[in-house]
Amino acid sequence: MQSASVEAERAAGGPTALDTAIGEFRAALPDGAVITDPQRLRTYECDGLASHRVVPAVVVLPETAEQVRDVVRACAAHEIPFVARGSGTGLSGGALPHSSGVLVVTSKMRRILEIDTANERAVVEPGVINLDVTKAAAPHGYYFAPDPSSQQVCSVGGNVAENSGGAHCLKYGFTVNHILGMEVVTPDGELVELGSDARDAPGYDLLGAFIGSEGTLGVVTKITVRLLRKPESVQTLLAGFPSTDEAGAAVSAIIADGVTPAAIEMMDALAIEAAEQAVQCGYPDGAGAVLVVELDGPAAEVEHTFTEVERHCRAHGAFEIRVAADDAERAMIWKGRKSAFAAVGRISPDYIVQDGVIPRTALPEVLGRIARLSSESGVRVANVFHAGDGNLHPLVLFDDAEPGAGERAEAVSGAILDLCIEHGGSITGEHGVGADKVKYMGRMFTADDLDTMQRVRCAFDPVGICNPGKVFPTPRLCGEVPGRRTGVHPLTEAGLADQF
Template sequence: MTVYAQEYLELLPDGVSGKVTAAFREEVAAVVSPGSLISEPAQLHTYECDGLTGYRVTPALVVLPATTEEVAAVVRLCARHRIPFVARGAGTGLSGGALPVADGIVIGLARMRSILSVDVANQRAVVQPGVTNAGISAAVGGHDLYFAPDPSSQIVCTIGGNVAENSGGAHCLKYGFTTNHVLALTFVTPAGDVVTLGGDSPDQVGPDLRALVLGSEGTLGIVTEITVRLLRRPEAVRTLVADFPDAEHAGNAVSDIVAAGIVPAAVEMLDELAIEACEKAAQAGYTLGCAAALVVELDGVGVEVDAEFERVQEICRRNASTHIRIAADPLERARIWKGRKAAFAAMGRISPDYFVQDGVIPRTRLGSTLTRIREMADAAGLRVANVFHAGDGNLHPLVLYNAAVPGEAERAEHLATAIVELCVEQGGSITGEHGVGSDKACSMLKMFGPEDLTVMARIRAAFDPQGICNPGKVLPTPRLCGERPGPYRPHPLESAGVIERL
């Protein structure tokens, strides 16, 4: 039985009461462009889940606004009728954050895909949320600029989703997450008001509401314009792939690189299963049969990069690296990264089904945690492929299973949850960038106490007192977690000293 704070429970909304009626659809149709509503059952199924396909809910209506004004008008109607709404970008999220509400609507932002302005002198751009992550870099590449965050799905995931999840990607070790590259947001509140959070400079006076909204997983409102910070292309880039006899040696190499004062642009790790899948999909030139490989990339001033690149190779050899492959040119470097970024999709080459998880651990515990994950997988009779951002300890274990085998999907789901909660036991977090969403709400109780959750609920209630904005996500509830609400009541055996509560 989990301890739930009574104050926290009282802050949670009782549930929305509005229904999507024909009259409501007509009201919505009047405030958006023609052809912006989807209500046919077959078409609605397209929006019933995001990248976490295990959870599916068909919405009552989908609206595709094209401007901030249209988004605000739709949200105002939802607030008036108390109808829940869920914002959706490209649908590539992996935690069920864009899972619809059965009696609610989905506000899809896919039509809002314009780059509104580019300020080369001040290295920033204003974009709509439907612009793809990679599309920003493509648009400003002619000015020798780029957008640093680079999640593996960057050719399809959109900046609005990146803001919602505070996405990072392979190069977040040196360059940080989305929050480090967003200056301002145009934000529609759950009441339908349009406000600006942040500004042209990185440091604004007063509370940083921009940072509060970033990573809030669409639970506080809808972002409709984003002012992003752009960076100059580095003078030099050097990339290598180092093979190791096991994950422990690879993990030790990562720790030693950072301890040496070197901050690579990226340090990625792949285990044997991940290497097998990536090679089948992308022919990136990874060594088959290798227990663990590191992709290390340095960038910056040429002289400094050359010197540090030699030190990285020395550290890898000192940690028993069996082979080091150095990218000879940009084409080979692109091939290496094509393999790494194809990892999630490539799992279909070695397993019919899989769960993608996301957790964070201290770098110093990489080797021991991976060993524990392998032991847990063996005990469950399943395989786990690991491919992740080793530089900042952001694990992405992929639990492989076959849904056609009775009970295997359930075992895989339980193992995936256990791995995330193992990350907390190791001093880490239940998520690094994929978010909590619907998938990990109950695991929030492993990381936060009742007082912490109460503060989060207060913030959410301040933004959304009706509870209509992406309800049922992030915060655990007795309904989601299958438990009775109210204060903790000890079991009679516990009171008698026969059992104890963990």
């Protein structure tokens, strides 16, 4: 259902399919849960990727799985596109609305249904805030491991959609490693269970395909997450190095020694400068790079491996090493790291947060190439990243008031992704493809690879109403014969071209 045809129907005087669907939403949902007021709709025009904005035609705020199902059924019946949104903190525009579609906001689905420590799991609704799971589990000595920087505000449903990571996914993996089962509404309005209470279920593991599918396969309505026991001991170390070269070599040496820290984070000089200005975190003076290394586990193990980590840092040129003596010092070390993105706003009026992955062994080479890109283009790049994972977060700085600066920054940002692909990496580590990186998918995957994914999308969503236009660059019409693509999907390329 495109804007053009909605207008045509309205011009013809009859109720549009959307009008009919809105009537069905109102019948299915509580009072006030269907928003069509233009002022209020504007609140939802973007997620964390503020460069992309689209006002949805209607917003719904369901409170139960059955209400989500009823909304999706109405969408399917009238072929109206819908987009699910949790807290709207995503950085790739995955929850960017569709101008003639429905935005399904899960923020009223915030119940923690069960904390089951005997089986080390919790059952939550999709709108539950990431950190609230840990808060609920903490009295029992447990926590929920995925820890994106936005964990105080982002939703577990959003974590599922984006397969969110965080500083500690080096040791603990991504969201996909912490979800045991889910209830989802498929794009044709069926309420189904994915995964199982048991550890390995028969049939296809569609849990894995659904997690990280960025809202294109359905809407999650209930999530069984794995809870981890809080480690007996946590130790955090901050090490200052002359440059990222030495810091990178220290990372390789630590990993090669068989140590898997809970986190190894790196920041370069520009990122350190920004963080210092913002939060006075007291990072080592004159450091060209810092490493934050955190170890957790049984006290005996942590003590032993901590000595090893310290030794590797010194052997690779660390000139200052500081160990957090208590929780307050630990929090201060992390405050610098976690505030880095926002802090960059203090040293640059505008910036792009990039997200790419490279094999860890390619770190020194790629960092060198990024530095060269920066010096050749005159565009400053601050580097903050999950070094242990090879997950880069280059911050590309610019001043939008300066003519052409935005374009130059975009060019550098894109060239960094090309570097990632060239080195066998990926165009996104944890922020997703969303609306933002659709154009890079063709650089990373062959047509056959993309076609295989598209077929799965069509299997779930034959009509193409579920978050259309996201993730995939050249959607095929479902049911069309492969190799004979005759047109673009009406709801995707053409639809989005109208909007941007």
